[in-house]
Amino acid sequence: MLEIAALSHFYGKHQALADVRLDIASGEIVAILGANGAGKSTLLKSIAGLVTPTSGARIRFEGADIAKLPPHQIVERGISLVPEGRAVFGELTVAENLQLGAYPARARAGEEQRLAKVLALFPRLTERMTQAVRTMSGGEQQMVAIGRALMSNPVLLLLDEPSLGLSPLLSREVFRALAQIRESGVSVLLVEQNARASLDIADRVYLIESGRNAGTGSASDMKNNPDIQRAYLGKARAPTTASQPSP
Ligand code: ATP
Numbered sequence: 001m002l003e004i005a006a007l008s009h010f011y012g013k014h015q016a017l018a019d020v021r022l023d024i025a026s027g028e029i030v031a032i033l034g035a036n037g038a039g040k041s042t043l044l045k046s047i048a049g050l051v052t053p054t055s056g057a058r059i060r061f062e063g064a065d066i067a068k069l070p071p072h073q074i075v076e077r078g079i080s081l082v083p084e085g086r087a088v089f090g091e092l093t094v095a096e097n098l099q100l101g102a103y104p105a106r107a108r109a110g111e112e113q114r115l116a117k118v119l120a121l122f123p124r125l126t127e128r129m130t131q132a133v134r135t136m137s138g139g140e141q142q143m144v145a146i147g148r149a150l151m152s153n154p155v156l157l158l159l160d161e162p163s164l165g166l167s168p169l170l171s172r173e174v175f176r177a178l179a180q181i182r183e184s185g186v187s188v189l190l191v192e193q194n195a196r197a198s199l200d201i202a203d204r205v206y207l208i209e210s211g212r213n214a215g216t217g218s219a220s221d222m223k224n225n226p227d228i229q230r231a232y233l234g235k236a237r238a239p240t241t242a243s244q245p246s247p
Helices: 039-049 071-076 096-102 112-122 125-129 140-152 168-182 197-199 219-224 226-232
Strands: 002-011 014-024 029-033 058-059 077-084 156-160 187-191 204-209 212-218
Touching: 002 039, 014 029, 014 212, 029 168, 029 197, 039 071, 039 077, 039 156, 039 187, 039 204, 071 077, 077 140, 096 125, 096 140, 096 156, 112 125, 112 140, 112 168, 125 140, 140 156, 168 187, 168 197, 197 219, 197 226, 204 219, 212 219, 219 226
Parallel strands: 029 187, 029 204, 077 156, 156 187
Antiparallel strands: 002 014, 002 058, 204 212
16 A cells, blocks of 8 residues: 655755665554664654655555655545654644544545544543643543544554553553554554564564664564564573583
């Protein structure tokens, strides 16, 4: 459904992405792992049309070239971004934030059913519909942000660090919701500092280092890869020789 090739981006003279390629098939959860500053957010922003790739970049979505489209047209094609830091409207209520998500033309039919699905996914939003979002916890605000993105009727959801700053309990709730979102037919591209949780729900993984592809594979292979375990899962290097008893 999404095919990216030769994707580069510069902030001034700094090259944040260099010749990146990535594919997502329909119904997949794909995770991107990489250190701070590797270019993961820039990759998501390039797909969403928030930063412009250098010429020659190819971003094809459902067969059409979207590399030069403005963000609102990309949303109309069915790609929705939940940005890092959520970008919810704090002074507005939960209901108003969710309504704003349904603004794209593709979302107007079926708005009520979609709202019902969002509330089924995040039941704790139901009793908070009239609450100002700024008064909610970080995890609840993340649910509003994901809910708002779902209200635009996406077929591909991009998420930038959805569990950042959340309690373990609310993180689990967010990851459970992502798995359910995929079950409902929406594909997911996920950037996450919680590598363990993202490897648990992802089908495939891309590694990005210094703006470049540094590896790709199935999530299960990645989980068993000692380099990945060391770099992302906090596992120590296994001893290469059996330890000798001290004399
Ligand atoms: P993190 O995990 O820390 O969010 P990231 O992998 O998402 O990092 P990006 O935010 O995409 O990385 O940033 C990639 C590089 O581009 C970094 O070196 C960053 O400092 C730089 N960068 C990002 N946004 C801008 C900007 N608006 N202007 C200049 N440089 C930027």
